[in-house]
Amino acid sequence: MSGKIPGMNVSMLGALAEPNRMAIVELLRNGSLTVGEIANRLELSQPHASKHLKVLSDNGIVEVKPEANRRYYKLRSEPFRVIEYWATSFQKDMERRLDNLDDYVQELQNKKQ
Amino acid sequence: MSGKIPGMNVSMLGALAEPNRMAIVELLRNGSLTVGEIANRLELSQPHASKHLKVLSDNGIVEVKPEANRRYYKLRSEPFRVIEYWATSFQKDMERRLDNLDDYVQELQNKKQ
């Protein structure tokens, strides 16, 4: 029943649903890294890393902090809050439906007597 | 720092990262539906609906309950628990890193005196 979750969209999930990008996100768990560091650790070409970072950035998963030559990428917290809320709302809906089923069964029991 | 989250994988997110499949998942919030009902409500062809349901099923997002001719699809709760846990773990890591930063700043302050 819960309606649309604000901030939740398909393309954001799509940004995460790619192995290299997921690996980047996992790498950034521990703090910000430059493009070069990311490319090295994941054995990606530099342009390849930059492209994936652009997808993540366009979808609000990461943010950039330019520092001279380098660009430090780090995770934003908002998308993770949104996803958590979204996933929770489904669990709530499923629980609620189970509860309603319990009520219904109870009702049938009562009628029997 | 949190390691791999059990049950969390890229292809599961990929299953959700498609507009029609996300629409199916949102439809199923309110309970189980047959292929035909899903196809009608979302104005999908029957084969198209079946294919998307197969992707969702292969990734554990939905389960099927055959009933005579019809096949009722409904959401499984596990993937939503996994995703919630995954998203939460990122928020925890980010908070922890902020805390560490606070400690560090505090340390610098102390040294000054």
Place this chain on the structure above:
DNA sequence: ATTAAATATGCCTTTACAGTTATATTCCAT
């Protein structure tokens, strides 16, 4: 000003997947 390092971007190829159409399968009703 020139050079070098770090990163972004444009072009190209290839691959993966959405979507369509036709057909096969399964189950019930007669």
Place this chain on the structure above:
DNA sequence: ATGGAATATAACTGTAAAGGCATATTTAAT
């Protein structure tokens, strides 16, 4: 057993996105 309804599947086409390569851009150092 036959016919029809609901669903799955296979073959095909088109398109979007991943990946590679060359090049442009930005910044610091000399």
